[in-house]
Amino acid sequence: MTLPKSIATVCLSGSLPDKLEAAALAGFQGVEIFENDLLTFDGSPAEVGRLCADLGLAVTIYQPFRDFEAMPEPQRRRNLDRAERKFDTMQALGTGLILVCSNTQPATLPEPERAAADLHAMAERAAARSLRVGFEALAWGRRTSLWREAWEIVRLAGHPALGLILDSFHTLARGDDLAGLEAVPAEKLFFLQLADAPRLSMDVLSWSRHFRVFPGQGELPVGAFLRDVLRAGYRGPISLEVFNDEFRAAPVRRIARDALRSLILLDDEVRDAAPAAAVPAAALPPAARLAGIEFLEFAVDHASRQALGGMLGTLGFHHAGLHRSKAVELHRQGGVNLVLNAEADSAASERFEMFGPTVCAMALRVDDPARALARAQALLSPAWQERIGEGEHRIPAIRAPDGTLVYLVRTGSDIWSDDFALGAAPAPAVPPFSGIDHVVQALAPGHLDGFVLFWRAVFGLGADPIWELPDPFGIVRSRTLSAADRSLRLPFNVSESRQTTTGRFVSAYAGAGEHHIAFATPDVAAAARPAAPMLDIPENYYDDLAARFDLGEAELSALRRRRLLYDRDAEGSFVHAYTHAFQDRFFFELVERRGGYDQYGAPNAAVRMAAQTRQRRR
Numbered sequence: 001m002t003l004p005k006s007i008a009t010v011c012l013s014g015s016l017p018d019k020l021e022a023a024a025l026a027g028f029q030g031v032e033i034f035e036n037d038l039l040t041f042d043g044s045p046a047e048v049g050r051l052c053a054d055l056g057l058a059v060t061i062y063q064p065f066r067d068f069e070a071m072p073e074p075q076r077r078r079n080l081d082r083a084e085r086k087f088d089t090m091q092a093l094g095t096g097l098i099l100v101c102s103n104t105q106p107a108t109l110p111e112p113e114r115a116a117a118d119l120h121a122m123a124e125r126a127a128a129r130s131l132r133v134g135f136e137a138l139a140w141g142r143r144t145s146l147w148r149e150a151w152e153i154v155r156l157a158g159h160p161a162l163g164l165i166l167d168s169f170h171t172l173a174r175g176d177d178l179a180g181l182e183a184v185p186a187e188k189l190f191f192l193q194l195a196d197a198p199r200l201s202m203d204v205l206s207w208s209r210h211f212r213v214f215p216g217q218g219e220l221p222v223g224a225f226l227r228d229v230l231r232a233g234y235r236g237p238i239s240l241e242v243f244n245d246e247f248r249a250a251p252v253r254r255i256a257r258d259a260l261r262s263l264i265l266l267d268d269e270v271r272d273a274a275p276a277a278a279v280p281a282a283a284l285p286p287a288a289r290l291a292g293i294e295f296l297e298f299a300v301d302h303a304s305r306q307a308l309g310g311m312l313g314t315l316g317f318h319h320a321g322l323h324r325s326k327a328v329e330l331h332r333q334g335g336v337n338l339v340l341n342a343e344a345d346s347a348a349s350e351r352f353e354m355f356g357p358t359v360c361a362m363a364l365r366v367d368d369p370a371r372a373l374a375r376a377q378a379l380l381s382p383a384w385q386e387r388i389g390e391g392e393h394r395i396p397a398i399r400a401p402d403g404t405l406v407y408l409v410r411t412g413s414d415i416w417s418d419d420f421a422l423g424a425a426p427a428p429a430v431p432p433f434s435g436i437d438h439v440v441q442a443l444a445p446g447h448l449d450g451f452v453l454f455w456r457a458v459f460g461l462g463a464d465p466i467w468e469l470p471d472p473f474g475i476v477r478s479r480t481l482s483a484a485d486r487s488l489r490l491p492f493n494v495s496e497s498r499q500t501t502t503g504r505f506v507s508a509y510a511g512a513g514e515h516h517i518a519f520a521t522p523d524v525a526a527a528a529r530p531a532a533p534m535l536d537i538p539e540n541y542y543d544d545l546a547a548r549f550d551l552g553e554a555e556l557s558a559l560r561r562r563r564l565l566y567d568r569d570a571e572g573s574f575v576h577a578y579t580h581a582f583q584d585r586f587f588f589e590l591v592e593r594r595g596g597y598d599q600y601g602a603p604n605a606a607v608r609m610a611a612q613t614r615q616r617r618r
């Protein structure tokens with residue numbers, strides 16, 4: 001047994017049957033029927049009830065019933081009549097619970113006693129039909145906007161068919177918490193809705209109606225909230241109620257799968273507080289201990305392999321080996337392995353046919369590949385198997401949300417000697433790269449939240465807040481996921497504009513993908529070798545640097561001479577440089593972190609994007 005999982009139909013796109021099928025297919029046990037989805041459906045409530053039953057879905061609640069409590073007459077009497085009609089609907093749907101959200105009307109009377117009396121009257125009528133009523137405080141309710149105020153009214157009403165409904169968004173968005181919930185009898189906790197959200201400064205109604213996300217995708221402490229509810233003795237379903245413009249426009253099955261992934265993760269995070277009967281039979285296997293990127297693999301053809309190999313050569317890479325049975329080359333520079341795959345009829349060639357030269361796989365070093373794979377599968381990411389030759393290594397892999405492969409390589413193991421004919425390494429001509437510092441991926445609008453959840457859940461990465469970067473042709477939003485020890489850093493960029501560097505990448509190549517790869521170097525001035533096709537930076541940038549930081553003349557002229565970019569914070573400094581884009585697709589960055597600098601030089605992103613636009617036009 002795990003906590004029963006439910007989802008409100010409002011989270012999903014499409015017609016009501018589409019939503020129900022997707023919820024059932026993903027693996028939910030229940031659905032909240034949102035009134036609007038029923039009103040716009042051309043079948044009876046009884047048909048919806050049958051559809052749910054056929055799909056194995058319980059109708060956990062019917063909602064919302066608005067603007068009910070504490071209205072003056074004659075609305076009061078009309079509201080009670082309206083409630084009777086909704087009870088008919090509930091019985092046809094086959095649900096025993098209705099959600100009343102707190103009144104938002106200016107005419108709402110202020111006395112909690114009046115609200116309690118009205119809800120008592122409604123509960124009395126519900127009870128006559130063996131139905132129940134739950135009361136939820138909307139964060140923007142006229143007189144009732146906090147859960148404690150809603151509880152006070154439910155307590156005053158004192159009817160067994162009336163209880164409290166909690167919604168994490170309404171509480172957490174107000175900066176409130178659940179202190180005091182222990183005082184509410186467990187049997188009065190009728191239902192629990194969960195939603196997360198990014199921290200935004202806007203009115204709470206707009207925030208709620210457009211920007212909610214699934215737990216784990218936002219920045220609110222939903223796990224702690226759920227733990228408090230379970231400690232208070234709540235034993236009902238956990239139900240997602242997310243109003244999100246992007247989710248409502250996205251393919252319904254993808255969003256339903258993200259939704260369930262979010263609850264599986266949350267369920268696991270609160271195991272310590274869950275009632276014994278609801279503790280998942282098996283905990284999720286712990287997330288992998290990561291140790292960086294063993295290799296990145298590019299899908300290429302013979303011509304682009306030649307060209308990319310040439311460009312890598314200017315950065316000090318050498319051709320380190322050839323695969324024994326496939327058209328696959330290994331290029332190396334220090335601790336960085338890049339695989340160029342031109343094998344026909346492979347996962348790589350599939351990507352190449354669709355997107356041209358592109359990164360098609362990333363191999364992560366993990367402490368235990370089998371455990372990492374088991375966790376991914378438990379979180380709804382299926383395993384993937386590449387065709388292999390006699391005696392060659394089988395590396396476990398899963399698919400990232402965009403279909404690229406994530407290989408799982410045991411830290412410290414040698415995956416190269418068996419499958420590759422390796423040549424002798426030449427003496428390094430430049431200070432060797434210590435590894436891959438970060439890999440930036442461009443995503444199509446609407447995909448960021450899904451990627452954030454995937455990487456958070458499957459690999460336990462943490463997510464930074466969102467940055468907004470000004471491109472000459474629009475805004476790029478960027479969010480970075482990283483391991484706590486920074487052994488893996490993955491910034492994701494999204495742009496609504498098709499003209500930005502990010503937007504062009506996504507629209508021109510019909511998909512997302514890695515659009516820039518940063519190599520870590522101890523000496524960026526040496527690594528940005530004269531032969532390398534480095535991006536030029538305007539003189540104005542260096543004048544501004546001199547004004548912003550008190551750099552010595554020698555340091556400033558060293559930066560200027562090599563056209564390096566610079567950033568600094570309280571922890572340390574960051575010197576970096578970019579190559580031209582390879583065939584207008586992806587590009588490379590060279591980064592030198594000094595001291596404890598832990599960011600990505602975001603103040604320089606606008607300069608970089610403008611320089612890229614100029615370079616492209618040349």
Ligand SMILES: O=C(O)c1ccc(O)c(O)c1
Nearest residue numbers: 064101136167208209241
């Ligand atoms: O935005 C709303 O009106 C609304 C309705 C019902 C809910 O349960 C809720 O949390 C919000």
Ligand SMILES: [Mg+2]
Nearest residue numbers: 136167193241
């Ligand atoms: Mg709600």
